[in-house]
Amino acid sequence: MVLDLDLFRTDKGGNPDKIKENQSKRYKDVKLVDNLVEADTEWRKCRYSLDNFNKLKNLCSKSIGLKMKNKEPVGDNDALPTDFPALEELTSEVLAILTVCQIKKVRLMVEDATTKCDQRRIELEGIRMKNLREIGNHLHESVPVSNDEDADNRIERTVGDCTVRKKYSHVDLVVMVDGFEGERGAVVAGSRGYFLKGALVFLEQALINFALQRLANNDYVPIYTPFFMRKEVMQEVAQLSQFDDELYKVVGKSSEKSD
Template sequence: MIDIKVLREDPERVKASQRARGADESLVDQILSADSARRTALSHFEELRSQQKSVSKQVGAAMGQLNAARKRGEDVTALEQQAEQARTDAAALAAQVKSLEAQATEQSATFETLLKKVGNLIIDGVPAGGEDDYTVREVVGSPTEFDFEPLDHLALGERLAAIDMERGAKVGGSRFYFLTGVGARLELGLLQMGLAFAVEHGFTPMITPSLVRPDIMTGAGFLDEHADEVYRLEADDLYLTGTSEVALAGYHADEIIDLSQGPRRYVGWSTCYRREAGSHGKDTRGIIRVHQFQKLEMFVYCDPAQAEAEHERLLGWEREMLAKIEVPYRIIDTAAGDLGNPAARKFDCEAWVPTQGRYRELTSTSNCTTYQARRLNTRFRTDEGKSEIVATLNGTLATTRWLVAILENHQQADGSVRVPAALAPFVGEDVLKPVS
């Protein structure tokens, strides 16, 4: 979530960010009102609790005087009355304190709920608007052209005995599939190439849990606006993750991490699950939009002052990986309204898909600034020894969807598919040939 200090000091900046996202800017005033009510309730609670401590001392003193008088054999009628009155006052005050504490807790819960609805503050330069309002940052390569009628990735995959959607649907339902033979080898080779690349650049490899607790899913920002896209196991109160970003965001929750040697960089390999709610009728053919897939995800913890530079580095590593699979692509600066709540800026790399005649997303990299870490209480020590919230960033290095771009762009007239030179050693084949 965003820093409440920023919202208090510069509410117009937060409203402008909300407007750019196409989100509700009235939330800002609601939060400020809830914040004021919360702080007032807490102040009254603390003030009355202080009085309660004083009254408790008075009760103790009255009881001490009463007990001492009894031991001396004196008339204690007046002291008993004083002690009883002190106990009565203390009980009444305790009830008031309990009531004010409940009010303060309720006000705080209202405040937290409202604050979590506000998306991260977008970074200057992010285009305003929705899904179609992105700006193209760069185009790399020209759309692939053929002197024959190209096949789509599913037709190719079936000829190569690499993709079996029919049996995937039989076993798991729609949007499930089997990768078979060279299809499985192609995906594993791609992921292995990405992993080797990440290790070469100083990333720590991680095999992450696919199931996480609600507090981790919420902390990563995946249960706010898009909870309907997440699979939940109700009997265990656990969630299936749609990216290892979630588990990696929770890896250092409630910790103070050492960044004295620079950013902490992890690369997570995981099976990912997405309900694809709201995508009925979209990309129903092939493996572009499916419920389960493999993904290699970069995740970084760094000093917030380094976050924008680190974001460019992540994009640079994605570019290097795309160069290895030799496909034309473009880089877009995603519009504010198409950002998830945690992201302050997101760059997508979209590969050309010949049979669709358009670019489709293969990678994305997001700068989440302190949004996730603030929720998950992940901090670092500054050079001055002060504890501050870290920044988190993420970026894709490879996914199952990359097979779409590889198959379609490298197909040959005989139905075979050339394996990109950098990938071939990881697949064990230079050319994937149709199976009769």
């Protein structure tokens, strides 16, 4: 799950420096935080400008309606005065001295500015989200700060006989109990496909039922989830750039075919 954007906004109580510190502890790029803050700041300015442009369009429409109601001359020249203010500074008083023809030109200018501003907003939103997905969640204070998880992984507790014996991978173990058929699975479903068989099928079902019973006894509601999720939903809970090669993907006509 990505971080809340308000955590990057100082006016919302956020602290970008704290997130930078967290990135450093993860040995990740702290520049991502600066990039996000910069894009988000400009995005918010664009959002503010868009709201004002929408108000200006409504103001232009009302001014035109009022002039038409009062039967004022429409005018045949849309040239604006040389001292005409910037769009951000327009008021009803400024529009009141213009003709209908001139106000229509102003409205077109506002619509053009709105289009450009919205395009920039969308661009900034993409930059912001790209950086946000690459920034890690806050580490718990108990997590060791290290760039080598294997060398510096902390042992919380030991239980039972901890004598080191020969280690077998999960692939070795499932083959040893004849509970796995990888070659045929790959033929059917691709390189990661497999058939589970024999005792491991019963073991899997036993674990599922054990977990369900335990959860039900603690008042949890069992849920059977969909097998797949849309990309826009997945990106909310995973860094797609990191897991793109590890995820199963279904590509359709309207999906990420061009990726």
